[in-house]
Amino acid sequence: MMAHADFDSFLQELRGIVPQSSLISDPLRTLAYGTDASLYRLVPRLVVRVGGEDEIQRILPLAARHAVPVTFRAAGTSLSGQAITDSVLLLIGDEWRSWKLAGDASTIALRPAVIGGHANRILAPFGRKIGPDPASLNVCHVGGIAANNASGMCCGTAQNSYRTLETMRVILADGALLDTGDADSRAAFRASHRELLAALEGLGRKTRADEALASRIRDKFRIKNTCGYSLNALVDFEDPVDILQHLMIGSEGTLGFIAEITYRTVPDPQYKATTLILFPDIRTACHAVGIIKPLPVAAAELMDRASLRSVEDQPGVPGLLRELDDQAAALLVETRAGDPQRLQDQVAAITAALSAVATLAPLTFTTDRAECDRLWAIRSGLFPSVGSLRPTGTAVIIEDVAVAVPRLADLTLDLQELFGRHGFDGSIIFGHALEGNLHFVITPDFAEPGAVDRYRRFMADLSEMVVVRHDGSLKAEHGTGRNMAPFVELEWGAQAHALMREIKRLFDPANLLNPGVLLNDDPHAHLRHLKPMPAVDPLVDKCIECGFCEPTCPSRALTLTPRQRIVAMREIVRLEGARESRALRHMRRLYRYQGLDTCAVDSLCALACPVGIDTGKMVKQLRGRGWGPVAHRVSRWVAGHFRPVTVVTRGSLGAANLLHAMLGTRLMSGLTGGIRRLSGGRIPLWNPYMPRRARPGPAPRPTGPWAPRVVYFSSCASRTMGPARGDPEAESLVPKTEALLRKAGYEVIHPKRLDGLCCGQPFESKGFDADAARKMGELETALRRASRDGQDPIVFDTSPCAFRAKRDLAGSGLRIHDIAEFLHDFVLERLAIRRLPETVAVHPTCSSIKMGLQLKLTAIAEACAERVVVPQQVHCCGWSGDRGFTFPELNAAALKDLRPALPDVCESGYSTSRTCEIGLSLHSGRYYRSIVYLLDRCSTSRNGPR
Template sequence: MSLPAAFLNAVERLIPRERRFDDPLSTLAFGTDASFYRLIPQLVLRVESEREVVELLRLAHAERVAVTFRAAGTSLSGQAISDSVLIVLGDNWNGREIRAGGAQIRLQPGVIGASANAVLAPLQRKIGPDPASINAAKIGGIVANNSSGMCCGTAQNSYQTLAGLRLVLADGTVVDSEDAGSIAAFRKSHAALLEQLAELGRQTRANSALADRIRHKYRLKNTTGLSLNALVDYDEPLDILNHLMVGSEGTLGFISAVTYDTVPDYPHKASALIVFPDVANCCRAVPVLRQQPVSAVELLDRRSLRSVENMQGMPEWVRALSDGACALLIESRAASQSLLHEQIAQIMASIAGFPVEKQVDFSEDPAVYNQLWKIRKDTFPAVGAVRRTGTTVIIEDVTFPVEQLAEGVNRLLELFDRHGYREAIIFGHALEGNLHFVFTQGFDSEAEKARYEAFMRDVAQLVAVEFGGALKAEHGTGRNMAPFVELEWGAEAYQLMWKIKRLLDPRGILNPDVVLSADPEIHLKNLKPLPAADAIVDKCIECGFCEPVCPSRGLTLTPRQRIVIWRDIQAKKRAGIDTTELERAYRYHGLDTCAATGLCAQRCPVGINTGDLVRQLRAAGAGHAGTARWLAGHFATVLKGTRLTLAAADSARKLLGAPRLAALSAGLRQLSGERLPQWTAAMPQPVRLQLPATAQPSDQPRVVYLAACVSRAMGPAAGDAEQVPLLDKTRALLEKAGFAVVFPDNLDNLCCGQPFASKGYPEQAEAKRRELLDALLAASRGGLDPVYCDTSPCTLRLVQDLADTRLKLFDPVKFIREHLLDRLEFVPQHEPVAVHVTCSTQHLGEAQGLIDIVSRCTTQVVVPEGIHCCGFAGDKGFNRPELNAHALRSLKDAVQQCGEGISTSRTCEIGLSHHAGIDYHGLVYLVDRVTRTKAPRPSA
């Protein structure tokens, strides 16, 4: 059914065009969340204020238009999708306020969970919920789903740690439980609603059988249905309302802000892995451990251990475990190390009588406990990585009473075998009896759908009826379990939920068919296709974990959305459907505005680098291989031309002045159809390259200095306080530290190949890379001398898949960290310095190393939050400046107290300087400024 004209007309007046999406590409991109459902919205609206939400809900309420709210879209049960209007949070929902020294924190719904914890960390506090998706999930979704996690349990979830709520009801009314004026106005305007809530509470508490059932159900982790415990835990109707909102999945209102009571974040921790010979002994140990000072106890069955046993870094002994083995991963945390040791002794004594097949003792060593947790965290992606293309990965989470956990596990294993899910694994939060089970499922045939339906009905009967457990413990009911809510709760409680829904959403406009549905087969409809698209991305499960680090998120597409669209294009082509228009739109949204830096791979559970797909597609469309070959063969000429171009631009600046040149450049770019690059005041001046003569033999240690092509062409900007080119500054620093600096022969012809790779010419890129590696091998005397590369993206390209182990290649961070710190004396400055960790520095594993070095140089280090990639991406900052501007839209405010920024890529620094309003330099400038040669130690 199409949207009413009156609604659309009003929305056009309310929401600017750039935040309204109804084109086929955008609506398809937003038609997926992390679940196995797909609904294509008719209209997507990006909202930036509470006022907009209020007006939209008033319009939707008046016109009976269904709306769904979406934060990060990491929901696993289909609660963040819509075939009507999808309301998506924009940038301006990121407010946070620490209160009472960290005892409380007020958060807007767009704050990522991990970001909330980052601001609380210095106070040794954190929010209670700790979902596995915390690096991507936003507070709005965490509260709306009552998400929990490994350490959270039932005591520290959003329901239990809620201190205040600001919400917007279906009719557009705002009420803030922490604002006396708002409460007074609401009591007056909605007295009838509050009285009805109070009456529902009184009736429920008076019905002892129902009240006891509700209390009994919530002794377990439980997110099935609406939060009926609000009716027995509270008698004040506003408290009831607030706690009904927790876990309501957007079906009762919009959460505009939440205040949490925070929980301790103890600094000392240790983990152990205890492998028991069978499920029974493993599960019998859980109630014992519940009485001990443990923060987490994770169960892993033999199948889950087997799924990761061949992964890189896994201990050899995992493969040798018996078929019936079952493990517990145990963590304990404490405020002091001595208390931690006491707790460990107490924990181990409590389970000393249990038979053990294998044991990794408690360790405080991060290398040890991180490896143990890697076993646990890699189980889900391990199943995803082996699934057949076209199938999906389904992760369910149920709760058994802890005292019946062993029987529950074994009965689930029987169901897997009965329904043919041989790959299925079980793991979970054992302290709460909360088990996740993961299996692969195809929906491409009626037989497969019937198999899934039969399996889920058996699971529902087993968990909810036979064991009296919960069908959803922390992932939310969504569409997935909506048909089974009555089975779990019984008719009386189920009808009570419907009364609440109709009271707060009388016209049924809020996220229909989620949590409660009149359709008994809603869980079998709108199933998401995952067609083959390309081997690079076919393992994608569309979880959305990649999205927070993508620079084009909010401008065009995210990595998840790029994959969604490409899958659809390939499926349509196979079906004979014309994809010309979709591919034309995809060229800009999918390819041209992708930075292709691969940060998405670091967040992806199965390691997918969407940038690899983009480069491959660029290569397929690249039609100038001959030109690329000529450029590769005449690279010194290319660099000379680059310097001449920069010199011409600098002459124009001197003649016209920077403001006029910037305006002229913008005009010419527009007239050229955005083919001409954009000039800014941060544009570099040309380098006048004069390499020194070959270093004379000496007793000094040698270092081969690879000055990247950008360092050989691009000097400082005209307005920069630093006017010494990077090449000269680096050489001076290396010599200050006592190194003899050597340059490769024929340097101006050398290139790592990155410019060719990013443009879709892999053959020419690899030829240049090979040529450079050969030159470095010769310059380093067969690998005897270290090689210093002054630009981190070039270093990354050279070391990736490097087969020649003789070469010792260093980016600036690693070389300074390993070779210069002991040779230089640091006198830190007090002026604050901003740090941008480039994508390549992150891939090289040197992010913390960079921050640590800058911390030696200044007493005030500023790392802007939420900027993971600057989006300059080689020459994208010149040719697609909107990507760079979008990625750095929050930079200026974040670094306004700084006088300088530091990075390790000259091109990134151009965009950073332009958008920050301060000059960004290579790391060596700062290190050189605050160091002097360390005086030799006096001989004894």
């Protein structure tokens, strides 16, 4: 941070602007929140969660008064170091996720924290989407997309943020807000910032008058280019307001803050056809790109042999890839159309155009979506595959450059030669061939002697090759950041570079907005502050800190995300090696709550992670290592005495319900809340949706001899927890499920000594793996006897238990079904269903998602109710076994978006886990219960055998 900055005075005044809870300065969270996906690390002195425009408008002038640099951060998927700082980091969180859609969906206004993929889900019903489509679209935020002018596989240069920008709300360094879509705002800004607009108008006029410079700028932006500022704004527009808002695109937070952007949306054709074309060599593949570029091709992804080799052993990849020689290459080509006939015509045109090009296999398009997805999985797996194969401790650097398409083959071959010259063997090349845009991945180990200097020489040769030899862009779509800032003048020349300096001076004369990014006087800036990547645990060592895991994490708005947990663990290991005992003790103490206690261990992060890293599994192991001998003895005792523990738990719920009836909800809440506070949070928190004790149903009626058998395993939660007090559904889940199965014509069999059985999930989630395995072993024995050694299907009424059983008993010969799976696949067809005129909500649990059953759960609800709502922004509920009782703030954070996502007419919700349903009820204000209740309510038996 700048030496003359008065940070203490800044902080003192800042406390009058934002709540104290929004000011983060502890060493754990500043490290974690200050990490992005790049190869650099700077730890901010302060992180500020910014709640709205008014706070930004007051913070920026305050920072200017005290000479304190600030950096804006959204999702932190930046690959070039744009979102890190050692000063003040302004964190743009969920408060910035609102949007407004035009009636015809021709435009959409998005706040900066809206995830790009979510914007497309909003637009999908209208057959539209936003133009930019970066690979991180389902993770990155719109603010970052616009600030970096990120593009992608199909975006090209015609549909990026610069080309599809309609209007913008921008806040400048002096706190002034300009809404370019509002006439009054434009008029007021013209009056208040006359000098700035006059200077921009003058720069534009001067640039356009210089024919050589203007021509150079136009040529540079005919290909993808995010190196430096968007100088094309000076030649494309005359109105200084238009110049200003287009300069903001790609400015990486160095000129101001984009508080909202309105995009002109683009068509998203429904019909698509895809093919993977194999060529004998790169030059032939690039020649094919030139042939199909004028045709209606949406994407053409180039992959060299090293790329294909990195994924050839993965499931679903065509076996032919393993037989290719070292010179081979591939193009993944997709064409899209609004109707099937047009798509067929386009496929025919592309096929005919390539008929004279040498290929290694016949060219065949597919329209099967599953097959298309498998082909695209090859392309999307390239970067993560290299990340997962790299040696532990090495960095992952992905760069992107662009040239005119006729130069693409030469550039690719030159890159391969460059890798060999600098010892980066095994590096891969892939990219958006239609735009002459190549990505490449190298994995240096900066801990090795001489590694930094080797990287310096590589970057110097790369820059010379791209700029001088091929007249290309050093940054095509990842943004200049820190790693290309020293090379901007090399690419643009002294005149254009001086123009960029003048733009920066006009907007940010004190150089306080993200200093060091995009423009940097230090020729070695790209070699400083390199991120350490020490080995932590084989479970997570392959993490490349990309942040893909974060959107689905239930604790992301409370404490840490999976990426941040790994970052913090790496710092703990570094401190251990550095023997910094005091800092280490402090970090470990902070990590206990932030990293371990408030992790939901749902493992959804493994599904989102490009390399399948299961941070939840790591956390469970760390929890297990943290328990003392007394805790392990208690766990063993509970596992060995599970039946009496179940009885006591059931009795406790009955007593709590009786006390609730006597005191009422308000007094009960006050009393239990006070007890919890006095206990220091050790006593579980009661809430009005706590379950009553589960009660057995009436004795079942006998079933006919023709009835098929099904073994029904009711979880310990279902056996102990009944419906909540006040729930119109008064019957407990076990008798309700048994009655539904019998209604469908099944003979229901229960395992013997049921109250003593458990799948082991409560033990595993706390890290007591041995006790969890013991309980699963007991359950397997009981299920094998009940099912006649696997002859009969087995149904679990709780998804977390079903998932654990399916995982641990795979290959056992037992046919295990989750309740939603069994109802959908076998029970629905045996019932007569009357669809109810209701709107209901459905929540797929994290276990349902991991088993791939969310669509089946939704289908059951859709068969039963006229309208079904599945909130898109709600993922794991964060109850996490019993965490909802002991750390209720985790459940509250995970479900903060639930109530606003449910329409008023929605009166009830359905899921497949009794404990999850407690939290869902509490934070929605509706009773959530098992999907069994909904199906039972709308169905009658179809008589006779099936």
